[in-house]
Amino acid sequence: MSKIRFTVKGALTAIALATALPGAAQADINVGVIVSATGTTAALGIPMKNALMFMPEEINGEKVNVVFGDDTSDPSTATNLARRMITQDKVDVIIGSSMTGAAIAIAGVANENGVPQLAMSPINLPQGSDAWTFRMPQQVSLMVAAVVEDMKKKGVKKLGYVGFSDAWGDFWVRDLKTLGEPAGITMVAEERYGRADTSVTGQVLKLVAARPDAILIGASGTASALPQVELRQRGYAGPIYQTHGSVSNDFIRIGGKAVEGTILPAGPVNVAEQLPDTSPVKTPGMEFVAGYEKAHGENSRNQFAGHMYDGIQALKAALPVALKAAKPGTPEFRTAIKDALESGLDIPAGHGVFNFTATDHFGLDERGRVLITVENGKWKLL
Amino acid sequence: MDFNIALFLAQDGITNGAIYALLGLSLVLVFTVTRVILVPQGEFVAYGALTVVGLEMGTIPGTAWLLLVLGAAVFVADALRAENGRQPRILMLRALTDLVLPAVLLGVCWVVAPLDLGVWVTAPLAVALVAPLGAYIYRLAFRPLAQSPVLVLLIAAVGVHLAMIGLGLVFFGAEGFRSEPFTTASLTLGPMMVSGQSLWVLGTTSVLITSLWFFFGHTITGKALRATSVNRLGARLVGIPADRSGIIAFTMAAAMGAISGVLIGPVTTVFYDTGFLIGLKGLVAAIMGGLVSYPIAAAAALAVGLIESVASFEASSFKEVIVFTTIIPVLLWQSLRSSHVEEEEE
Numbered sequence: 001m002s003k004i005r006f007t008v009k010g011a012l013t014a015i016a017l018a019t020a021l022p023g024a025a026q027a028d029i030n031v032g033v034i035v036s037a038t039g040t041t042a043a044l045g046i047p048m049k050n051a052l053m054f055m056p057e058e059i060n061g062e063k064v065n066v067v068f069g070d071d072t073s074d075p076s077t078a079t080n081l082a083r084r085m086i087t088q089d090k091v092d093v094i095i096g097s098s099m100t101g102a103a104i105a106i107a108g109v110a111n112e113n114g115v116p117q118l119a120m121s122p123i124n125l126p127q128g129s130d131a132w133t134f135r136m137p138q139q140v141s142l143m144v145a146a147v148v149e150d151m152k153k154k155g156v157k158k159l160g161y162v163g164f165s166d167a168w169g170d171f172w173v174r175d176l177k178t179l180g181e182p183a184g185i186t187m188v189a190e191e192r193y194g195r196a197d198t199s200v201t202g203q204v205l206k207l208v209a210a211r212p213d214a215i216l217i218g219a220s221g222t223a224s225a226l227p228q229v230e231l232r233q234r235g236y237a238g239p240i241y242q243t244h245g246s247v248s249n250d251f252i253r254i255g256g257k258a259v260e261g262t263i264l265p266a267g268p269v270n271v272a273e274q275l276p277d278t279s280p281v282k283t284p285g286m287e288f289v290a291g292y293e294k295a296h297g298e299n300s301r302n303q304f305a306g307h308m309y310d311g312i313q314a315l316k317a318a319l320p321v322a323l324k325a326a327k328p329g330t331p332e333f334r335t336a337i338k339d340a341l342e343s344g345l346d347i348p349a350g351h352g353v354f355n356f357t358a359t360d361h362f363g364l365d366e367r368g369r370v371l372i373t374v375e376n377g378k379w380k381l382l
Numbered sequence: 383m384d385f386n387i388a389l390f391l392a393q394d395g396i397t398n399g400a401i402y403a404l405l406g407l408s409l410v411l412v413f414t415v416t417r418v419i420l421v422p423q424g425e426f427v428a429y430g431a432l433t434v435v436g437l438e439m440g441t442i443p444g445t446a447w448l449l450l451v452l453g454a455a456v457f458v459a460d461a462l463r464a465e466n467g468r469q470p471r472i473l474m475l476r477a478l479t480d481l482v483l484p485a486v487l488l489g490v491c492w493v494v495a496p497l498d499l500g501v502w503v504t505a506p507l508a509v510a511l512v513a514p515l516g517a518y519i520y521r522l523a524f525r526p527l528a529q530s531p532v533l534v535l536l537i538a539a540v541g542v543h544l545a546m547i548g549l550g551l552v553f554f555g556a557e558g559f560r561s562e563p564f565t566t567a568s569l570t571l572g573p574m575m576v577s578g579q580s581l582w583v584l585g586t587t588s589v590l591i592t593s594l595w596f597f598f599g600h601t602i603t604g605k606a607l608r609a610t611s612v613n614r615l616g617a618r619l620v621g622i623p624a625d626r627s628g629i630i631a632f633t634m635a636a637a638m639g640a641i642s643g644v645l646i647g648p649v650t651t652v653f654y655d656t657g658f659l660i661g662l663k664g665l666v667a668a669i670m671g672g673l674v675s676y677p678i679a680a681a682a683a684l685a686v687g688l689i690e691s692v693a694s695f696e697a698s699s700f701k702e703v704i705v706f707t708t709i710i711p712v713l714l715w716q717s718l719r720s721s722h723v724e725e726e727e728e
Contacts, residue, residue, distance in 0.1 A: 040558035198650040201394035202694030222558035
């Protein structure tokens with residue numbers, strides 16, 4: 001009998017030890033990552049998932065655990081994932097999501113629970129509800145400003161616009177109007193289309209009929225090539241602008257000859273080799289390009305994987321500071337991460353130099369954008 | 383809108399309408415024979431287009447592997463289910479269609495893909511790869527439910543649609559593709575330039591519709607399908623196997639979907655999930671035909687294409703809203719016209 005009791009006691013000790021283990025593991029840093037790896041915006045989420053290869057195994061001797069979730073391009077799934085990661089996995093910081101709607105949904109949860117969020121989409125939030133949200137991608141208005149400047153230089157007065165009938169298309173129309181009008185640029189045609197549309201003939205005919213000096217296509221991914229191909233087929237010869245949502249090699253592959261000479265605002269990471277050596281972005285940019293293309297093939301670099309790389313750079317800069325102030329897994333540690341990010345660290349990364357402050361949670365300035373064009377099927381710095 | 387623009391819009395609308403017509407006809411065919419509303423019809427379009435792209439890039443497309451796996455699954459499921467399914471003669475026959483056919487097609491892909499033989503080889507091969515998918519999907523997902531109410535069949539169809547979308551993402555990736563055009567020639571008719579590709583779309587659709595008419599009017603198989611759709615029980619009583627009718631209907635639907643995909647591949651960017659919206663517009667046309675009338679469905683498809691094209695010119699932000707709103711007056715008219723409520727046959 002006593003022998004049996006002894007084993008029972010042993011088992012109980014083992015259970016006690018086992019249950020204590022997750023407690024010990026909580027000293028690890030837990031990073032929640034939510035991207036849209038499937039669904040309608042998978043083209044953005046998949047490269048971001050790929051770029052998780054840059055996540056360090058440990059920071060200042062503390063092990064980094066990545067908890068990954070796919071929100072399937074659905075904001076309500078993103079909300080559930082974020083809640084589960086916070087309550088169950090005790091994450092210290094959430095990266096994501098790649099999709100605008102899902103990123104906004106996560107921002108709500110992050111703000112409610114006091115967990116820092118590194119959004120992978122340049123989301124706009126009402127005043128006060130972005131206390132815990134830091135965006136890695138460039139603010140749309142920063143990119144629009146660069147485009148408007150170039151249009152002004154070229155003497156563009158009448159602008160034609162065709163873009164997605166979604167939030168991305170709306171952001172661009174809004175900022176083009178507010179920044180374009182002071183520069184004397186008026187929008188003479190505003191057309192919309194859907195990502196999965198098989199024909200944009202009607203929109204293109206209307207655009208060409210309005211005789212604009214230049215046309216901007218407010219779309220993303222490979223779907224942004226369709227209007228441009230159609231415009232060139234209908235004999236439109238003026239300059240065509242695209243957004244930074246189109247900066248991927250697949251865009252050139254689909255568009256072929258029709259996208260030669262397109263002007264796009266982009267993060268400098270896309271043309272890292274062509275940057276001057278003095279640029280603070282060159283070193284991290286080259287590190288990203290070399291690492292990513294080694295793993296995923298030549299010319300596989302793109303805007304979106306760059307954002308994830310940047311998010312990881314921000315963690316590498318902020319977490320060591322936060323580790324000095326508190327233990328991972330505690331509310332104090334999460335506040336310390338937020339404070340470290342807001343302390344105005346200059347964080348050089350692929351897309352620019354991040355400099356968040358308590359009032360500016362976008363962090364990128366003019367160093368975070370360049371204008372590029374397509375020349376002989378390659379990206380070229382303008 | 384001047385005359386020139388109207389002509390261009392009409393050309394665009396008719397070309398798109400022709401594709402919707404093919405899909406609308408497939409939906410009517412499948413619904414009348416099996417009572418399944420074929421939600422995954424659009425996926426056959428995307429699979430067709432992307433299989434061509436895969437072959438052009440010199441790879442063996444995921445469709446070929448899917449065919450092999452589904453074929454084997456169907457073979458095993460049938461052998462386990464049917465009472466007479468384990469007779470050697472039937473097993474041999476089934477092995478031919480379920481195991482040998484996909485293996486042969488895979489072998490053809492393996493030989494053809496690296497040779498870069500152009501669209502005249504890749505396009506028919508893509509259709510040949512996608513068409514048997516229809517039959518396998520019917521036998522795997524819908525035949526066991528053949529006696530279920532329409533609603534159950536619809537739910538199964540949605541399930542198949544979701545599964546196919548997910549597999550499409552795995553096979554073809556999230557980015558869009560364009561295939562090589564059949565022809566780069568174009569024709570000038572008065573003030574209008576007609577692209578060779580849209581002539582291909584119109585020509586193929588006309589040929590397919592004519593052969594469908596011949597098939598249903600003048601062949602025994604076609605007449606058997608029609609009999610099944612008029613009265614399923616009656617058809618079985620006179621010896622028409624409902625089972626085979628279903629397989630034929632699904633194979634034809636998958637083939638027509640794949641042909642549509644092959645035709646639009648060169649003129650637009652096709653994503654793994656592009657098919658759903660195209661299929662939905664085919665469904666609008668099919669519903670306008672009451673899900674029973676082929677001529678009305680075809681005419682309605684052309685109308686949908688034209689409405690869409692004019693809407694994208696006049697009010698592009700509301701294009702989809704306008705297209706899908708047209709279904710409401712049609713539904714109203716159809717519910718007013720039919721005075722009695724038909725009992726669903728169980």
